[in-house]
Amino acid sequence: MNIMDKLANRAKIVGPVCVGLDTKLEFIPKCISETNGTAGEHIFEFNKRIVDATKDTACCYKLQIACYEALGLDGLRAFSDTLKYIRSNGLIAISDIKRGDISSTAAQYAKGHFCGDFETDIITVNGYMGVDAISPYAPYFEKGKGMFALVKTSNPSSVDLQDTLESDGRPVYMHMAELVSKWGSSYTENRGLSAIGAVVGLTYPDEFIKIKAVMPNTFFLIPGYGAQGGTGKDLARIFGDGICGVVNSSRGIIGAHKGKTEGDDFVSYIACAAAAMREDIMKWL
Amino acid sequence: MNIMDKLANRAKIVGPVCVGLDTKLEFIPKCISETNGTAGEHIFEFNKRIVDATKDTACCYKLQIACYEALGLDGLRAFSDTLKYIRSNGLIAISDIKRGDISSTAAQYAKGHFCGDFETDIITVNGYMGVDAISPYAPYFEKGKGMFALVKTSNPSSVDLQDTLESDGRPVYMHMAELVSKWGSSYTENRGLSAIGAVVGLTYPDEFIKIKAVMPNTFFLIPGYGAQGGTGKDLARIFGDGICGVVNSSRGIIGAHKGKTEGDDFVSYIACAAAAMREDIMKWL
Numbered sequence: 001m002n003i004m005d006k007l008a009n010r011a012k013i014v015g016p017v018c019v020g021l022d023t024k025l026e027f028i029p030k031c032i033s034e035t036n037g038t039a040g041e042h043i044f045e046f047n048k049r050i051v052d053a054t055k056d057t058a059c060c061y062k063l064q065i066a067c068y069e070a071l072g073l074d075g076l077r078a079f080s081d082t083l084k085y086i087r088s089n090g091l092i093a094i095s096d097i098k099r100g101d102i103s104s105t106a107a108q109y110a111k112g113h114f115c116g117d118f119e120t121d122i123i124t125v126n127g128y129m130g131v132d133a134i135s136p137y138a139p140y141f142e143k144g145k146g147m148f149a150l151v152k153t154s155n156p157s158s159v160d161l162q163d164t165l166e167s168d169g170r171p172v173y174m175h176m177a178e179l180v181s182k183w184g185s186s187y188t189e190n191r192g193l194s195a196i197g198a199v200v201g202l203t204y205p206d207e208f209i210k211i212k213a214v215m216p217n218t219f220f221l222i223p224g225y226g227a228q229g230g231t232g233k234d235l236a237r238i239f240g241d242g243i244c245g246v247v248n249s250s251r252g253i254i255g256a257h258k259g260k261t262e263g264d265d266f267v268s269y270i271a272c273a274a275a276a277m278r279e280d281i282m283k284w285l
Numbered sequence: 286m287n288i289m290d291k292l293a294n295r296a297k298i299v300g301p302v303c304v305g306l307d308t309k310l311e312f313i314p315k316c317i318s319e320t321n322g323t324a325g326e327h328i329f330e331f332n333k334r335i336v337d338a339t340k341d342t343a344c345c346y347k348l349q350i351a352c353y354e355a356l357g358l359d360g361l362r363a364f365s366d367t368l369k370y371i372r373s374n375g376l377i378a379i380s381d382i383k384r385g386d387i388s389s390t391a392a393q394y395a396k397g398h399f400c401g402d403f404e405t406d407i408i409t410v411n412g413y414m415g416v417d418a419i420s421p422y423a424p425y426f427e428k429g430k431g432m433f434a435l436v437k438t439s440n441p442s443s444v445d446l447q448d449t450l451e452s453d454g455r456p457v458y459m460h461m462a463e464l465v466s467k468w469g470s471s472y473t474e475n476r477g478l479s480a481i482g483a484v485v486g487l488t489y490p491d492e493f494i495k496i497k498a499v500m501p502n503t504f505f506l507i508p509g510y511g512a513q514g515g516t517g518k519d520l521a522r523i524f525g526d527g528i529c530g531v532v533n534s535s536r537g538i539i540g541a542h543k544g545k546t547e548g549d550d551f552v553s554y555i556a557c558a559a560a561a562m563r564e565d566i567m568k569w570l
Contacts, residue, residue, distance in 0.1 A: 064390055064393070066384070067390075070397040070401075071397070071401070072402030073358060074402075076358060080357070098411075100383060101349075102438070104307075106351070108352050109354060109355070111355040112355040113354070116356070116357040117357030117358050126411050126413055128385075128411055128413045128438075128447070129435070129442065129443055129446075129447075130441075130444065130445030130446055130447070131442045131445055132443075150413060153413075154387070155415065155417045155418075156417065157415030157416045157418075158414055158417075160464055161413055161414075161460065164451055164460050165451060166449055166451060172457060175446065176446060179445055179446065
């Protein structure tokens with residue numbers, strides 16, 4: 001069973017909520033930020049308490065590395081510590097790094113994110129540079145690692161390039177969907193899911209249905225729920241024949257206490273937000 | 286004068302050689318690797334000696350961050366130290382990070398790479414997600430920062446997506462070229478170059494000529510020289526009316542001593558390789 005099969009099984013049991021640890025300093029309540037320690041240490045403490053409070057509700061955790069890179073080495077230490085904490089609790093971590101480069105460089109990224117300080121379970125990648133940017137990660141798939149490749153992203157300007165029409169009238173994101181499906185076809189076990197999944201935003205549900213049709217063995221990472229506009233009802237259409245992906249929310253969960261408390265009870269707001277999101281999704285299934 | 290004007294001016298004076306500090310442990314000679322210190326400290330020492338030996342030949346230095354991420358926090362400390370060393374010598378640093386994400390995330394990357402531990406002069410970005418992935422960097426352009434956006438990359442599988450034909454017969458990389466040129470058009474000073482440049486590989490010289498025609502105020506980062514197959518003769522066509530970009534070589538320069546010496550004279554091989562590359566390019570101009 002590869003990592004995507006594991007993730008899909010867990011999503012069936014606990015629901016598909018992916019808690020986005022896009023942790024910015026503005027989210028940290030005073031009960032943590034006013035203690036001794038660096039910004040990175042505060043971020044790790046905040047993340048740790050969130051993991052403790054949501055581990056039965058969350059299917060997995062996604063860390064947006066940019067929020068940690070923004071704080072330099074101190075931030076990246078928090079990134080490393082958070083990944084270790086999630087994984088040592090037997091939970092699944094996704095590093096949202098969206099790397100994409102030539103094969104010799106991709107091999108370095110694979111080493112950096114599937115081993116060592118930043119070891120994670122699944123990364124996100126950008127396939128603009130083609131299969132060279134994808135294949136160097138494959139040797140790690142049999143060691144329990146996986147990836148989500150960008151297909152159709154959730155942001156407004158995703159149309160700029162991704163919706164460019166090809167000569168046969170198909171948009172570029174459909175071309176990317178077929179490429180990713182082809183690249184992933186070798187990495188399934190026992191007719192399960194491919195170790196290469198896809199990122200498709202919830203903000204474009206009609207497009208999602210078309211993409212899903214050409215990616216039969218693919219599990220999805222679905223951003224765009226909540227703050228970005230996607231709803232449980234949109235998901236109901238996409239999950240018509242069962243849960244086919246994990247649904248990420250960040251601000252909507254890890255910022256749920258903002259304006260309400262600066263004390264240690266902040267985690268209860270966050271736990272409630274995660275549970276409410278799960279409920280909003282599961283009621284349609 | 287923005288950073289691209291500065292880079293172009295320096296390229297006219299010293300030539301367009303960009304030394305690629307894609308430093309892997311296998312490049313480090315024993316005179317460094319057998320001293321006390323971490324892998325990251327060895328990498329920094331190696332890079333520092335290369336900068337000292339090439340600073341009159343090199344137009345700029347490009348650091349492939351993947352080689353540093355591969356070594357975790359220790360590697361990223363070397364990344365930070367190398368950037369500081371280059372910039373404190375008044376030289377121009379390019380961080381080859383190829384980041385690309387939604388606007389709130391891109392703002393975090395901007396903070397991470399234009400300020401703090403990883404402060405650099407120019408970054409590379411991936412525009413697959415559209416202008417949202419580009420515009421958050423703009424506030425830094427007037428502070429002397431810039432970016433190179435991927436258009437047509439040098440690797441064999443760049444054709445997978447970038448050469449997809451649009452309905453009017455144009456390939457996707459031409460669409461990206463026009464998008465990047467449009468995005469960059471607001472960021473010029475006194476009819477100079479845009480602070481948004483473009484990455485176009487030397488391995489596709491015919492395509493380069495077509496791209497250049499639709500990107501009039503754009504300076505280029507040109508990978509693919511040497512180990513990847515591009516030659517000075519290919520550049521001569523592209524530089525027909527003057528130097529329009531910097532030409533990166535990594536292995537061909539920083540690995541020039543491999544198999545020849547493990548001693549402190551390694552830098553002389555590296556300095557010679559950089560000088561020979563400059564000569565190979567300048568003789569055609």
